[in-house]
Amino acid sequence: MNIKIALAGNPNSGKTTLFNALTGANQFVGNWPGVTVEKKEGKLKKHSDVTITDLPGIYSLSPYTMEEVVARNYLIDERPDAILNIVDGTNLERNLYLTTQLCELGIPVVIAVNMMDVVEKTGVRINTEELSRQLGCKVVSISALKGKGVMDAAEEAIKAAEEKKPVPKHPFDGSVEHAIAHIEEACVHDMPEEEQRWYAVKIFERDDKVMEKLNLSKETLDHIEKDIKAVEEEYDDDAESIITNERYVYIGKIINSVYKNKQKGQLSTSDKIDKIVTNRWLGLPIFMVVMFLVYYISMVTVGTAATDWMNDGVFGDGFHLFGIGTAQYEEHADAIGKLTGAAESAGNEDLLAALDFESEKYDADKAVTSVKSFAASVKDSDESTFEVEDEETLEVKNETITGKDVKDAAEIFVKNEGKPDDPAEFGVWVPGIPVIVGNWLEAANAPEWLSSLILDGIIAGVGAVLGFVPQMLVLFLLLAFLESCGYMARIAFVLDRIFRRFGLSGKSFIPILIGTGCGIPGIMASRTIENERDRRMTIMTTTFIPCGAKVPFIAMIAGAIFGGSPWVATSAYFIGMAAIIISGIMLKKTKPFAGEPAPFVMELPAYHWPTLGNVLRSMWERGWSFIKKAGTIILLSTIVLWFLSRFGWVDGAFTMLGEEEIGNSILAVIGNGIAWIFAPLGWGNWQAAVASITGLIAKENIVGTMGVLYGGGEMSTWAALASVFTGVTGFSFLVFNLLCAPCFAAMGAIRREMNSGKWTAFAIAYQCGFAYVIALCINQIGGAFTGNLNVIGLIVAILLIAFMLYMLFRPYKEANKLTKDVKIK
Ligand SMILES: Nc1nc2c(ncn2[C@@H]2O[C@H](COP(=O)(O)OP(=O)(O)OP(=O)(O)O)[C@@H](O)[C@H]2O)c(=O)[nH]1
Numbered sequence: 017m018n019i020k021i022a023l024a025g026n027p028n029s030g031k032t033t034l035f036n037a038l039t040g041a042n043q044f045v046g047n048w049p050g051v052t053v054e055k056k057e058g059k060l061k062k063h064s065d066v067t068i069t070d071l072p073g074i075y076s077l078s079p080y081t082m083e084e085v086v087a088r089n090y091l092i093d094e095r096p097d098a099i100l101n102i103v104d105g106t107n108l109e110r111n112l113y114l115t116t117q118l119c120e121l122g123i124p125v126v127i128a129v130n131m132m133d134v135v136e137k138t139g140v141r142i143n144t145e146e147l148s149r150q151l152g153c154k155v156v157s158i159s160a161l162k163g164k165g166v167m168d169a170a171e172e173a174i175k176a177a178e179e180k181k182p183v184p185k186h187p188f189d190g191s192v193e194h195a196i197a198h199i200e201e202a203c204v205h206d207m208p209e210e211e212q213r214w215y216a217v218k219i220f221e222r223d224d225k226v227m228e229k230l231n232l233s234k235e236t237l238d239h240i241e242k243d244i245k246a247v248e249e250e251y252d253d254d255a256e257s258i259i260t261n262e263r264y265v266y267i268g269k270i271i272n273s274v275y276k277n278k279q280k281g282q283l284s285t286s287d288k289i290d291k292i293v294t295n296r297w298l299g300l301p302i303f304m305v306v307m308f309l310v311y312y313i314s315m316v317t318v319g320t321a322a323t324d325w326m327n328d329g330v331f332g333d334g335f336h337l338f339g340i341g342t343a344q345y346e347e348h349a350d351a352i353g354k355l356t357g358a359a360e361s362a363g364n365e366d367l368l369a370a371l372d373f374e375s376e377k378y379d380a381d382k383a384v385t386s387v388k389s390f391a392a393s394v395k396d397s398d399e400s401t402f403e404v405e406d407e408e409t410l411e412v413k414n415e416t417i418t419g420k421d422v423k424d425a426a427e428i429f430v431k432n433e434g435k436p437d438d439p440a441e442f443g444v445w446v447p448g449i450p451v452i453v454g455n456w457l458e459a460a461n462a463p464e465w466l467s468s469l470i471l472d473g474i475i476a477g478v479g480a481v482l483g484f485v486p487q488m489l490v491l492f493l494l495l496a497f498l499e500s501c502g503y504m505a506r507i508a509f510v511l512d513r514i515f516r517r518f519g520l521s522g523k524s525f526i527p528i529l530i531g532t533g534c535g536i537p538g539i540m541a542s543r544t545i546e547n548e549r550d551r552r553m554t555i556m557t558t559t560f561i562p563c564g565a566k567v568p569f570i571a572m573i574a575g576a577i578f579g580g581s582p583w584v585a586t587s588a589y590f591i592g593m594a595a596i597i598i599s600g601i602m603l604k605k606t607k608p609f610a611g612e613p614a615p616f617v618m619e620l621p622a623y624h625w626p627t628l629g630n631v632l633r634s635m636w637e638r639g640w641s642f643i644k645k646a647g648t649i650i651l652l653s654t655i656v657l658w659f660l661s662r663f664g665w666v667d668g669a670f671t672m673l674g675e676e677e678i679g680n681s682i683l684a685v686i687g688n689g690i691a692w693i694f695a696p697l698g699w700g701n702w703q704a705a706v707a708s709i710t711g712l713i714a715k716e717n718i719v720g721t722m723g724v725l726y727g728g729g730e731m732s733t734w735a736a737l738a739s740v741f742t743g744v745t746g747f748s749f750l751v752f753n754l755l756c757a758p759c760f761a762a763m764g765a766i767r768r769e770m771n772s773g774k775w776t777a778f779a780i781a782y783q784c785g786f787a788y789v790i791a792l793c794i795n796q797i798g799g800a801f802t803g804n805l806n807v808i809g810l811i812v813a814i815l816l817i818a819f820m821l822y823m824l825f826r827p828y829k830e831a832n833k834l835t836k837d838v839k840i841k
Pocket residue numbers: 025026027028029030031032033034044045046047048049050051052053071072073074130131132133134158159160161162500624630
């Protein structure tokens with residue numbers, strides 16, 4: 017027999033954790049409500065006939081948000097064989113509210129009281145036997161995180177499903193029961209008996225969706241309306257509130273007999289931490305410090321080292337295994353540089369000949385002897401000046417060293433026995449992928465176009481993207497830690513005070529936060545926002561924040577044009593946030609977005625140490641989806657790009673082009689055709705225009721495209737970039753690509769969530785327009801300050817800013833009263 021078991025419970029009660037434990041799946045878990053927004057199915061371990069469904073968290077069966085609708089429809093329409101109701105033991109009273117409703121569905125229910133590990137630590141005792149007796153269904157205490165009791169809970173649920181015994185109903189107050197009995201009689205008596213009660217209660221509450229579904233006749237409605245009115249008069253309250261109250265009274269009674277708190281009145285550790293972290297004045301500064309640390313660690317320190325290794329080692333010439341020998345080699349190479357420089361400046365041809373490592377006849381002993389005698393011939397106070405070229409920027413500088421420096425260099429060279437200038441001499445040298453593949457292609461006598469496709473197209477493009485994976489993994493790891501320890505939920509709370517001012521809910525922070533990994537789940541996470549207007553606004557603005565895919569090109573601009581300053585990446589996040597805020601304020605004052613503010617309802621989960629597994633899983637999930645994209649979409653588009661850039665017209669004939677002839681390529685033609693659009697932004701060259709287009713396929717492509725378009729020539733990509741962009745135009749390029757329409761996949765997500773072509777078009781047009789305006793202002797105003805004044809451009813920029821300021825500050829009538837009440841007590 018096939019058994020369907022649904023996991024239902026309040027948000028953040030641990031359903032997905034339990035689901036993962038029961039099915040061995042790897043669903044995303046986060047310590048804040050609203051992580052799961054769609055139902056997920058899996059087979060129970062060792063029971064291939066038992067299907068477990070993980071549902072989004074719900075507070076009640078009266079849906080207010082989209083994911084609550086998902087959960088309710090599943091329970092009512094698909095009717096699982098049993099419900100495993102996950103109850104957060106640290107929040108028993110609130111969680112039982114849903115339980116009372118689930119018990120009315122006529123489906124067997126088993127209750128799993130979760131988080132028992134935390135409950136025990138706080139000195140609370142929950143008497144599960146008594147709870148089971150009072151509710152009339154099985155109660156199991158578990159810790160989904162620690163894996164304790166999870167199988168027992170599943171087995172109880174299977175048993176309950178097999179027995180098919182629904183939970184005995186708990187009675188409401190006399191006159192309410194009376195009215196419900198009438199309703200059952202009048203409206204639902206032809207339904208299966210166990211389903212009647214839930215529908216009757218819902219009709220009593222005048223639930224529109226249920227009334228609509230049952231399609232009751234006008235007569236019946238009038239008839240029952242009389243009963244409901246009578247009860248409402250008696251209680252002097254509306255029907256929905258009467259039922260809510262009744263439930264809480266019932267729960268209150270249960271709690272009294274099953275819940276014992278030894279440390280009543282004391283502040284828990286979580287409360288103590290919250291006193292500081294969510295403090296009115298300290299909350300925001302703490303948040304900023306934490307965020308800066310996260311990006312400093314991931315982008316600057318650890319991240320940069322790892323990225324250098326990927327870019328210069330794995331996807332470059334190669335690297336020393338475990339880094340052994342690197343320092344020694346660098347010292348040696350530096351000494352050789354100084355010796356050659358000094359020899360050049362002294363015109364010592366013999367020494368230069370002896371140090372010719374390229375020569376077949378290089379003789380280490382002879383080189384050592386020459387170096388020794390040269391060192392003996394200089395005086396400590398001698399000075400020699402020679403030219404050196406910086407490998408990264410190709411900048412040529414004069415360097416002056418003293419005779420003492422020459423002697424030190426000679427000592428190092430002699431100590432290293434005159435080894436040639438070759439890293440492989442100093443440790444186990446692992447060649448980089450391009451080197452290995454290049455040798456292999458050469459050995460196989462591959463045709464030129466194939467080598468070019470593989471080396472310059474695929475490996476260069478995909479390598480440029482994958483090079484940023486280590487950096488991103490570090491970032492995701494830190495974010496996952498903050499999420500699962502509970503701090504992220506506090507941020508939403510702290511930010512709500514601010515977000516509220518510009519028309520977003522603090523809950524918008526969660527989509528934005530998830531959006532730092534990838535915009536697509538970020539856009540989907542907006543489903544937790546009850547208010548339609550807030551939700552649309554969040555969908556439109558979430559992708560302003562730099563997602564994982566935008567990190568590489570931000571890092572590239574920072575490195576190539578701004579000398580790797582950590583402020584560039586940090587500023588990208590602040591600009592993303594500012595764009596969201598400014599858009600929020602401006603849009604809120606337009607008709608489609610005006611309206612009453614929605615109430616903020618979010619519980620703050622208790623802090624806890626995340627498990628390593630959860631943190632790693634979340635890091636891996638985000639990282640892997642990035643790598644997968646690099647392997648598919650990006651691979652495909654680099655091939656297309658390679659073709660477009662390596663083929664074109666020379667003297668009217670269509671042929672394959674050499675690296676230097678890229679200006680004749682098909683891509684150049686396309687880029688040239690549209691580059692004028694971007695001229696006011698300061699980067700009207702075809703390469704940058706093309707990179708922005710390929711960025712729409714996937715933002716990672718911007719780096720790959722730049723690598724193909726600027727790399728491969730005399731200069732490194734970065735050096736080429738530094739020569740094309742100034743600080744101002746580079747920043748304008750960065751901001752435009754940060755804020756303009758996201759990748760096609762994310763546009764698809766916007767379409768799905770907006771559920772309207774018109775809104776989708778509006779969102780994308782708004783994003784592109786906004787990006788264009790901001791980038792234009794940056795370029796024109798920045799240009800005016802750096803000696804590139806363009807009078808017309810400056811006037812346009814000032815007018816645009818004036819318009820935005822007007823939109824920001826124009827007065828408008830704001831409803832400042834909540835007209836809808838908070839539904840959760
Ligand atoms: N200490 C402790 N933490 C737990 C336990 N079970 C789950 N958690 C944590 O509670 C948080 C929420 O877990 P999820 O499984 O995402 O909760 P959910 O019910 O699926 O939440 P939504 O999808 O938002 O409805 C995570 O940080 C879990 O690590 C438990 O037994 N003990």
